[in-house]
Amino acid sequence: MWFAANISILGLPLGATLVAMQGLNIWQALIVAAIGTAGSFALVGVVSVAGRRGGAPSMTLSRSVFGPRGNIGPTFVSLLSRLGWETVNTTTGAFVLLSLFAIIFGISSDAKAVPIVAIVAIAIFEGCTLLVSGLGHSAILVIQKWATWIFGALNVFVAIMLVSNIDWAAVGAMPGGPFSAVLVGVGTIAAGTGIGWANAGADMARYQKTSVKAARLIGASAAGAGIPLVVLIGLGALLTAGDNSLASASDPVAAIRELLPAWMAVPYLIAAFGGLLLSNHLSVYSAGLTTLTLGVRIPRVYAVTVDVVVTFAGSIYFMLIAGSFYGPFISFISLLAIPITAWLGVFLIDMIKRRWYDPVALLDMGRTGRYWYRGGIEWRAVGAWAAAIVVGYVLLSVGQNGIGWIVTFMVAAGIYAALGGARGQLRAPSDASASGTGTGAASADGREAIAEETRRA
Numbered sequence: 001m002w003f004a005a006n007i008s009i010l011g012l013p014l015g016a017t018l019v020a021m022q023g024l025n026i027w028q029a030l031i032v033a034a035i036g037t038a039g040s041f042a043l044v045g046v047v048s049v050a051g052r053r054g055g056a057p058s059m060t061l062s063r064s065v066f067g068p069r070g071n072i073g074p075t076f077v078s079l080l081s082r083l084g085w086e087t088v089n090t091t092t093g094a095f096v097l098l099s100l101f102a103i104i105f106g107i108s109s110d111a112k113a114v115p116i117v118a119i120v121a122i123a124i125f126e127g128c129t130l131l132v133s134g135l136g137h138s139a140i141l142v143i144q145k146w147a148t149w150i151f152g153a154l155n156v157f158v159a160i161m162l163v164s165n166i167d168w169a170a171v172g173a174m175p176g177g178p179f180s181a182v183l184v185g186v187g188t189i190a191a192g193t194g195i196g197w198a199n200a201g202a203d204m205a206r207y208q209k210t211s212v213k214a215a216r217l218i219g220a221s222a223a224g225a226g227i228p229l230v231v232l233i234g235l236g237a238l239l240t241a242g243d244n245s246l247a248s249a250s251d252p253v254a255a256i257r258e259l260l261p262a263w264m265a266v267p268y269l270i271a272a273f274g275g276l277l278l279s280n281h282l283s284v285y286s287a288g289l290t291t292l293t294l295g296v297r298i299p300r301v302y303a304v305t306v307d308v309v310v311t312f313a314g315s316i317y318f319m320l321i322a323g324s325f326y327g328p329f330i331s332f333i334s335l336l337a338i339p340i341t342a343w344l345g346v347f348l349i350d351m352i353k354r355r356w357y358d359p360v361a362l363l364d365m366g367r368t369g370r371y372w373y374r375g376g377i378e379w380r381a382v383g384a385w386a387a388a389i390v391v392g393y394v395l396l397s398v399g400q401n402g403i404g405w406i407v408t409f410m411v412a413a414g415i416y417a418a419l420g421g422a423r424g425q426l427r428a429p430s431d432a433s434a435s436g437t438g439t440g441a442a443s444a445d446g447r448e449a450i451a452e453e454t455r456r457a
Contacts, residue, residue: 001204002041002224004144005282006193007155008275010092011229013252014192015236020247022181022188025174029237030230032185037233038226039186040194043344044201045218046351051202052212054357057286058202059293062343064357065350066385068365069376074385075293077339078199082287083307084332085196087314089280090125094315095253096273097121103265109254111319122315125277126308132281140285147278152228154271158264159235165259167242174241187405191337193229194221195405198344200286295365334404338392341405342385345412349421350381380419388412 018029047058054061059075066074095111098121102109111118132143177185205217239259240246249255253272260268284307291303322328361370373379392408 001141001144001282002044002221003152003228004148004278005197006037006225006279007148007151007228007232008089008092008279009232009253009256009272010088010192010276010279011232012236012239012256013246013249014189015233015238016240016244016247017188018185018233019174019237019240020244022185023175023177024181024185024237025176026171026234026237026241028176028182029185030234032182032189033230033233033237034226036186036189037193037229038222040190040198041225042194042218042222043348044194044197044225045221046214046348047198047201047344048205048208048217048221049214050347050351050357051205052208052210052214052217053355054202054362055206055359056202056357056362057206057289057293058199059290060362061202061357062199062347063293063362064354064371065347065378066381067371067373067376067378068369070373070378070382072294073382074199074339074343075290077336077343079287079290079294081196081199081336081340082283082290083310083314084336086129086280086283086287086307086311087318088332089276089283090122090129090311091315091318092253093125093273093276093280094118094121094319095251096269096276097124098251099253099257100266100269100273103269109251111251115320118319119316122312122319125273125280126312128277129280129284130304130308132277140281144278144282147274151271151274151278154267155228155232155275158260158268158271159231161260161264161268162235162239162256166238170242171238183403183406187337187403188334189233191333191405194225195337195340195344196333197225199340200282200290203286203289204282334396337405338396338408339385339389341408342388342392342412345388345409345414346381346385346416349413349416353421380421381416384412384415384419387415 015029015033018024018032019026024032050061051058054064059071059078062074063071065071098111098114098118099109101107101117101121107117108114132140135143201221208217236246246252246255253269256272257265257268284304287307288303291307296303318328358370364370364372365376366372367376371378388408388411391411392404395404395407
């Protein structure tokens, strides 16, 4: 699942930024890519363990930590993250279709020169995304499995062609960047890869068998996403060694296509479109679950409509108004990485003590629920989350974005731990243990209750 979701061409511009903006050499870029991607997706794997234990989506499980009302803030940020990534994917996917239209119909590939065609491209990508994401969890698993092989092979083919454009002399002459630049690079890559998916880990793992070991979930996330991303990010860094046009392009799809032989254009565009679609439909699927967790009482079709309108408008801005793709892209992932990382710090400290989630209480938004705490808010968790966000944004404002997310995580985790950490029912009661659910899983009845609530919503 995570391999297929990370074989999109967005890895190439991330690699380009490491060289053009951070001044790293290829070895530093590869180290940064490995630490940033595998490390951040290992955290996604840890959150997946919570999904296996509780049988519920990430932000639903988060109610047990923050309280039903206290969880609104982290859940809203999670929804913003999903919508933001969908906008990035949709914009890039529309650029792919625009390039394909230019080849087939002989029109301009400049979105601003053909605005109507650009809007049609956005609509087509949105339609394909909704078609796949609406098929359900089981169908998505099958699609991701086969797509890993099909689009993975196409990407390898494209990568081989791109290697011929690398200026190896320039690569060998690249000076190394300072350690501070390496830290900034790790933060940028982590924020642009695993951190953005961290609060969706349990969404994908909630149907895992309770017999699956935690180490396997963590390893599958780290390796599944890390392998394709290190290759793509490394390739982007290599391509930028002698020419930084990729890092400054307003249309990254066209910039990469220019580096390929003419006969490779169509296979490349198909591979690019497929990779972006595989990431986007997972994001839409997770966004739907997050919207339900917010307690928005509207039919699902209306929630999807809001999703489409927001991402459609954002994509129009990127393609027809914004002068650069990378400036807003990097700013977006940097800004949202702070509150998501703060949530991670609190949630993971809670996981150290918690082995059980009350499946009935997770759906109980009333005052008598186990996770109501004080006024529906677990003030220690919310306070630690808010304090860490303030610290993170202060560091970001003074240009310390490389260590901002690290410090944010440590502050959130440290404050929450110092205040006593998790509180409430951390282990299954004796009756649940007797029925075989005391090892860390929600009861079968509880899983059915969560599934039924999702179906009715």
